[in-house]
Amino acid sequence: MEEWQKLLSRSVVKVDDLPFLPDSEEYRKKLEKVAEVFPIRINSYFLGQIKEPNDPLWKQVVPTLEELDDFLSDEELLVEDPLNEEGDMPVPELVHRYPDRVLLMVNNHCPIICRFCTRKRKIGFPGIVTRETLRKGIEYIRNSPEVRDVILSGGDPLLVPDKELDRILAELRSIPHLEIIRIGTRVPGTLPQRITPELCRTLKKYHPIYFNMHFNHPAEITPEVERACNLLADTGIPLGSQTVLLKGVNDNSQTMRELVHKLLRVRVKPYYLFQADMTLGTNHFRTMVEKGLEIIRDLQGHTSGMGVPAFVIDTPGGGGKVRLLPGSVIEHNEHEVVVKNYDGKVYRYPQPRDPNAEEAARSSDMCQLPA
């Protein structure tokens, strides 16, 4: 067994083994009910990074009774599949939502189970993603010439052993119209020992490969994680990070600035900042949408543009991702555009003289929301 497999096999999966629980038998009994609905996993590397109860890492992986609150509400605002992924699956476990790219679930297990996971309905249960669904997914891509980009997701594709990953990547690479392969993974930040020279040798055979990783808090970037990211970057893989805005974990500008700075230092480009999805069992993590705009406003211009992610809502019901920006256009017409810069000063940009200027100015919908 490799080191990462040992760390994974020594995961906390039972309530009794959870770190820093209140010393109450009654509370444990109630938590058992939560764990029956939504499984627990904290691998032993990640467990070792948790320093105290309610710290930002603890909150991401230790269940609380709030997860069952959404079942009591009769509004049915929060649902099992808020993005309606199941409705966009031409074959099981492959989501085809956008014209030219698909999301393929390679397994449904993860190095940790995030309490706020958008796929809470699937993760950690047996028999959802199988050899058969994977075979059908790859076959679908082979028969769909419009698909030029695949995102391997799940679950976490990097929990698949090297040999099998090699086989999956080889099959995908044999599809001539498939241009890029992205790997959506939380492994580098939560089980960095999985990033080995052998894995990198496998990945390198199938370039262009991109990584969309997942980091929520600066405390996740440890020396082990730094080693993993550097190894991946040296393999020639462009590294991006996705972050979920989470109440009590990272919903303030200082934490987010520290996170993006630490990411850039390990050669990871912040890609998306997600407004939390409307997933059943995760309501207690949601923040006001304005909080995300405030964070972007506090980053934009104040630090490296490279470090500013796109703030997006993945729209309930399956409309895909929509980017939101804090307002910067005060006014625009055929003569000029009036904008506000990062520290609130107003500037004017004169338009070129164009015979169609009036029509062009009227037909565009520059965002004019006040910041």
Ligand SMILES: *Cc1c(COP(=O)(O)O)cnc(C)c1O
């Ligand atoms: C997020 C997502 C993608 C990829 O979106 P990009 O904006 O290209 O990163 C593709 N398919 C699905 C279903 C997604 O949720």
